[in-house]
Amino acid sequence: MAGYYPLMLDLRGKTCIVVGGGPVAERKIRSLLDADAEDVRVISPTVTKGIAELARSGSIQLRLGEYLEQDIDGARLVFAATGDPDLNRCVAAAAVVRGALTNVADDSAYGDFVTPSVIRRGDLVMAVTTGGASPALASGIGRDFMARYGPDYAGKVERLRELREHVRLRLADPDERRDLLRLAAEEALAGSLDELTGSSDADRMDEWIRRLRAAADRRQT
Incomplete structure (x- = not known):
């Protein structure tokens, strides 16, 4: 079994092709849209109601018809999800020639990555x-x-992003920046991020930094 190298891809502006129109293909399509993929193209003679709705809404481009090799020209990612193993392998082989990364549904040995x-x-x-x-x-x-x-982590991460940017502007010492950001992450994991008060976002971030500095001082005593 091949090992896999984990990474996160920025799909903005990248062409992603899904060959197939069934439930598996729909899951692949929705995962691409969840990742903010902007150019998702689907090729299949028939599609699920969900895929058809995504096409009507303009979320994806859909060509109803049999797969043609030129359909994957210019693709960065190709998903072969037709339900036909032989066709999936043909799609994967064509993608390799074009230098596109390929996922083959239910047959990872023929693709470059698994989802x-x-x-x-x-x-x-x-x-x-x-x-x-x-x-x-x-x-x-x-x-x-x-x-x-839980869902509250979305807000926690956004607050930590704001703090990180503020700390980079306010604190010159890289060791202090690292220590305070680590403390803030520990607060998030412990569920103890307090509500911050202040007349502006900058005031709230300054208050947070003061509180984190006090916590760091207590640890050193």
Whole structure:
């Protein structure tokens, strides 16, 4: 079994092709849209109601018809999800020639990558995979993550992003920046992010920094 290198891709401006129109293809399409993919193109003679609705809304481009090799010209990512193993392998072979990364549904050996179970909480993205060995296990672990890291983490991550930017502007010492940001992350994990008061965002961030400095001083005594 091949090992996989985990990474997060920025799909803005990248052409993503999905060949197939069934439920598996629809899941692939929705995962791309969840990742803010802007150029998703789907090729299939028939599609689910969900895919048809996404096409009507303008979220994806849809060509109803049989797959043609030129359909994947210019693609950065290709998903072969037709339900026909032989056709999927043909799609994958054509994608390799074009230098596109390829995922083959239910047959990871013929593709470049597998799609993990993904949990999104705003900018917090957690991905779990077993390398295709047990998608059910990856899904189960993903559900555990969803229960542990609830929807409130979207707001926590946004606040930590704001703090990080503010700290970079306010504090010159890189060690102090690192220590305060680590303390803030610990607060988020412990569920103890307090409400901040102040007349402006800058005031609130300054208050947070003062509180974190006080906590850091207490740790050193």
